[in-house]
Amino acid sequence: MRQFLEKDLEGLDKIYRLNLINSCTGYKSANLIGTRSAKGQNNLAVFNSVMHLGSQPALIGFILRPLTVPRHTYSNLKATGYFSINHISQNQIEEAHHTSAKYPEEVSEFDQTELDVENKLSQEIPFVKDAPVQLACQYINEYLIEENDTILIVGKILALYVQENMLGEDGWIRLDQGNVVSINGLDGYALPKLLDRFPYARPKK
Numbered sequence: 001m002r003q004f005l006e007k008d009l010e011g012l013d014k015i016y017r018l019n020l021i022n023s024c025t026g027y028k029s030a031n032l033i034g035t036r037s038a039k040g041q042n043n044l045a046v047f048n049s050v051m052h053l054g055s056q057p058a059l060i061g062f063i064l065r066p067l068t069v070p071r072h073t074y075s076n077l078k079a080t081g082y083f084s085i086n087h088i089s090q091n092q093i094e095e096a097h098h099t100s101a102k103y104p105e106e107v108s109e110f111d112q113t114e115l116d117v118e119n120k121l122s123q124e125i126p127f128v129k130d131a132p133v134q135l136a137c138q139y140i141n142e143y144l145i146e147e148n149d150t151i152l153i154v155g156k157i158l159a160l161y162v163q164e165n166m167l168g169e170d171g172w173i174r175l176d177q178g179n180v181v182s183i184n185g186l187d188g189y190a191l192p193k194l195l196d197r198f199p200y201a202r203p204k205k
């Protein structure tokens, strides 16, 4: 095994450290967050930090980078109070990745990629057409992570759309049926394969 001590990490080349630390926590969720500006401009950006916060009420969170540069997802969701979360499927990875490019506020990533917008529920929540799972969320709160000035955004799920063939009888969403990808680090996209499911775990007798 290669060993990296804290002092080694500090001395690493910037890109090497970024890759190492971004991939050392394991596979991450792959989502496109859609928002609309107060002027009605759609915005789309890839995020690998969307996480489950609780199911009753249905809450999600994601981490936003420091506000040292304009963050359109953030300014839009603060302006309207809403955003969409769209799972990325295998055939969308290249276009999804491109949404991380820095476009000016007046340019929509929907126009710069092959990804199409889907309007439903509310004009203020643009969805990604053909995303196998889509969530409509309402901004609830945010928490500054003081250690590095990132922000935990907390959202409530207002509506959930799931491709029919992915939804099990018990409510479980079988992600591989929708070819939903996950993210390895900051630029690697993987297609996970389901191995098994297990009943609720209880202590052994």
Ligand SMILES: Cc1cc2nc3c(=O)[nH]c(=O)nc-3n(C[C@H](O)[C@H](O)[C@H](O)COP(=O)(O)O)c2cc1C
Pocket: 043, 044, 045, 046, 047, 048, 049, 050, 062, 063, 064, 065, 070, 071, 072, 073, 074, 097, 099, 100, 101, 102, 103, 183, 185, 186, 187
């Ligand atoms: C794979 C990948 C994952 C990313 N995850 C996040 C993330 O979790 N949080 C974040 O703030 N930015 C993340 N980014 C960067 C944003 O996609 C990028 O800053 C984008 O330009 C933001 O767009 P916006 O200004 O329209 O919100 C990620 C980029 C890539 C390539």
